[in-house]
Amino acid sequence: MTTQSLLAAAFMLALPGAALAQAPAPAGDAAAGSQKIEKCIGCHGIVGWRTAFPEVYNVPKIGGQHQTYIVRALQEYRAGERSHPSMKAIAATLSDKDIADLAAYYSSALSKTASK
Ligand code: HEC
Numbered sequence: 761m762t763t764q765s766l767l768a769a770a771f772m773l774a775l776p777g778a779a780l781a782q783a784p785a786p787a788g789d790a791a792a793g794s795q796k797i798e799k800c801i802g803c804h805g806i807v808g809w810r811t812a813f814p815e816v817y818n819v820p821k822i823g824g825q826h827q828t829y830i831v832r833a834l835q836e837y838r839a840g841e842r843s844h845p846s847m848k849a850i851a852a853t854l855s856d857k858d859i860a861d862l863a864a865y866y867s868s869a870l871s872k873t874a875s876k
Contacts, residue, residue, distance in 0.1 A: 786860045788827065793865025796858055799850055804866075822866045830863035 797805075803819045822830060836842040837851035838859075854862070 786857045788860035788864025790864040790868040793861035827863045827867035830866055831859055834859045
């Protein structure tokens with residue numbers, strides 16, 4: 761193989777990655793999201809939406825919330841544009857796909873019929 765064709769091959773390999781990086785936010789999958797809520801239900805799954813650590817405070821209801829709103833909120837916590845220590849720490853662990861799936865789940869009817 762010539763250097764030129766090697767370069768061409770490398771360029772072709774790099775393309776899908778570049779296309780992904782520029783792609784719009786991934787589509788959310790509610791079923792996949794339902795597998796990712798363990799990190800959330802400790803707070804957002806409690807009836808009355810209150811948590812007692814480090815002090816008692818209200819946790820907003822996110823089930824049934826608009827999908828775009830949930831995505832935006834999580835991105836803002838992750839970026840530090842919203843500052844809540846727990847949510848910032850949790851959002852930091854989420855990928856764009858996780859956020860999309862969680863938003864799809866919480867905004868969907870699934871979240872209202874799920875037992876937790
Ligand atoms: C330690 C408790 C806790 C956990 C765990 C938790 N949250 Fe939160 N969440 C909160 C609190 C408290 C707020 C309100 C923070 C504020 O005032 O900005 C909040 C806010 C939010 C908001 C913004 C709601 C709004 O109306 O502004 C979203 C969306 C959200 N959480 C999603 C999630 C998701 C998804 C997970 C799991 C990956 C999760 N949270 C895990 C406590 C928690």
